[in-house]
Amino acid sequence: MSSRKKILLKVIILGDSGVGKTSLMNQYVNKKFTASYKATIGADFLTKEVLVDDRLVTMQLWDTAGQERFQSLGVAFYRGxxxxxxxxxxxxxxxxxxxxxxxxxxxxxxxxMDPESFPFVVLGNKVDVGEDKRVISSKRATAFCQGKGGIPYFETSAKEAVNVEQAFEVIARNALAQEESQDFNPDFPETIPINIGEQNQGCSC
Incomplete structure (x- = not known):
């Protein structure tokens, strides 16, 4: 349908504080990496227009705080x-x-609506640090993902831009498939972007 409304895909990035969520997002959207660390307070988002199978979509990437004290903010950010x-x-x-x-x-x-089929993607970040410091093997992470129904898994480095583009390609494609599945349910609420100010320039690197 050429007369479709503009497609907005809402992607939530979760994980403990300091794993590199902000860095991955900044590397993907802005092609930048900064070594300074500044914890995300609450949540921030960046947007990026991408082509998914020849269709232009807007990805809204939400970077949430990893600290437990901010997890109560979850409902407003996760919905949609x-x-x-x-x-x-x-x-x-x-x-x-x-x-x-x-x-x-x-x-x-x-x-x-369907938790069993909801798309997740797992990213094992900071592979640039070196094998001698690594504690979670690819095999263990892959087994975890397979045990959850075959979640796509990528090993990434926000610092060196390893697999970042490839990972977000899959994220965008899976998000688009999920968005289109919601089109069959007229009762499903629209995502309403929340203006929470400028994205901070720090990173969880």
Missing amino acids: ADCCVLVYDVNNAKSFDTLDSWRDEFLIQASP
Whole structure:
């Protein structure tokens, strides 16, 4: 249908504080990386127009705070999401162990119509740090994703732009498929962007 309304895809990026959520988003949208660390307060978002299978869509990427004290903000930000990205640091075992709770929390707060088929993507970030510091193997992460119904998995480096573009291509495609599946349900609410000010320039790198 050429007369379709403009497509807005809402993507939520979750994970512990410091795993690189802001860095990944800035690398993808702005092609920039900064080594300074500034924790995200609440949530910020950036937008990027991308082509998905020859269709122009606007991705709205929400970068949420990893600190537990901000998780109560979840409902407003999670509702209407088309894809959820779970990020951990391959050099930090705890950040991997909490992926399950982030995923569960998202499903509770976002209340998607079909939780079983809702698209998630897992990113193992900071592969540039080096194999000697790595604590979570590719095999373990892949097994986790397969156990959740075959979640797409990418190993990334926001610093060196490794797999960032490829990962977000899959994220965009899965988000678009989810958005289109909602078109069959006229009762599904529209996503209303919330203006929460400028994206901070710090990063969780």
